[in-house]
Amino acid sequence: MIPLEHYLIVAAALFSLGLYGMLTRKNAINVLMSIELIFNSANLNLVAFSRFVTGDTEGQVFALFVIVIAACEAAVALAIVMSLYRILKDVSLDEASVLKG
Amino acid sequence: METLAPQIIFWVFAVLMLGSAVIVVHGKNLVRSAFALLATFFSVAVFYVLLGADFLAGAQVLIYVGGILTLILFGVMLTNRIYNVNLQTATFQVAPGAMVSLAVFVLLTTVITRTPWSQAAIIEDGPTTARIGRSLMTEYVLPFEVASVLLLVALLGAAMLVRRRTDL
Numbered sequence: 001m002i003p004l005e006h007y008l009i010v011a012a013a014l015f016s017l018g019l020y021g022m023l024t025r026k027n028a029i030n031v032l033m034s035i036e037l038i039f040n041s042a043n044l045n046l047v048a049f050s051r052f053v054t055g056d057t058e059g060q061v062f063a064l065f066v067i068v069i070a071a072c073e074a075a076v077a078l079a080i081v082m083s084l085y086r087i088l089k090d091v092s093l094d095e096a097s098v099l100k101g
Numbered sequence: 102m103e104t105l106a107p108q109i110i111f112w113v114f115a116v117l118m119l120g121s122a123v124i125v126v127h128g129k130n131l132v133r134s135a136f137a138l139l140a141t142f143f144s145v146a147v148f149y150v151l152l153g154a155d156f157l158a159g160a161q162v163l164i165y166v167g168g169i170l171t172l173i174l175f176g177v178m179l180t181n182r183i184y185n186v187n188l189q190t191a192t193f194q195v196a197p198g199a200m201v202s203l204a205v206f207v208l209l210t211t212v213i214t215r216t217p218w219s220q221a222a223i224i225e226d227g228p229t230t231a232r233i234g235r236s237l238m239t240e241y242v243l244p245f246e247v248a249s250v251l252l253l254v255a256l257l258g259a260a261m262l263v264r265r266r267t268d269l
Contacts, residue, residue: 001104004218005213005214005218006111007148007152008209009210009214010115010119012206013206014118014119014122015205015206016202016203016205016206016209017122017125017126017202018126019198020202021125021126023194023197023202024192024194024195024198025192026191026193027191029173030125030134033125033134033138033173034125036138036165036173037122037126037138037141040141040142040145047149047154047157048152050154051153051154052220053218053220057229057232057236058236060154061233061236061237064160064233065248067157067160067165068164068248068252069248070164070165070169071164071169071252072252074168074169074173075256076255076258078172078176078259079258079262079263080262082176082180082262083262083263085179091180091181092191
């Protein structure tokens with residue numbers, strides 16, 4: 001039996017790696033990948049708590065909603081990156097300093 | 102030996118998940134990062150199976166690997182010039198970023214190890230799909246419908262954003 005803390009520590013490590021990627025990457029798509037890592041670590045925590053603490057499927061339903069919202073986020077964010085690329089010919093976040101399209 | 106098998110699977114896939122996540126956030130090649138993300142998503146699905154969440158593991162593989170990762174790969178391919186084979190990607194602020202994320206990790210680990218978690222009940226093993234479906238149709242029916250509207254809005258918004266600006 002693997003204790004709850006092991007799952008939580010692995011999820012915390014995944015979260016920290018995603019945070020590191022968000023802070024250090026210049027490419028917008030890489031930042032999106034790091035955000036997906038953070039979503040996954042949060043979901044891992046929800047499912048682990050649902051198994052060990054509450055003992056029902058409540059946390060899994062929440063994780064399912066997180067997955068749905070992550071799909072929406074990925075679609076809209078990639079559309080924004082795509083139109084940014086069309087305007088600037090670059091996806092570096094340093095270049096994205098104007099609001100006007 | 103049978104009680105040891107979940108432990109071995111846990112540690113093998115924990116190493117795979119964190120190792121591929123390091124490649125995602127620190128690799129020099131954008132396409133390699135995207136494929137390392139595939140390994141991370143699969144390891145998370147294995148963790149869901151270990152936690153007895155079979156429906157969620159299937160949803161993880163279908164939506165993350167089949168949907169989001171494909172979308173990200175399309176993004177990688179469309180936003181880089183084809184002749185630019187390397188698809189290099191730069192990093193900056195490496196030292197402050199590493200310090201902040203390490204501090205967050207130490208903080209989280211301290212909280213996790215010091216909190217006396219009330220481990221009340223272990224969920225009974227078995228298929229969870231029927232239970233999830235029942236709670237989606239009864240208790241969480243409003244968030245379920247709102248999520249469907251959100252998906253529609255995201256679909257329309259994404260299509261509107263990437264449209265050619267000639268007819269505006």
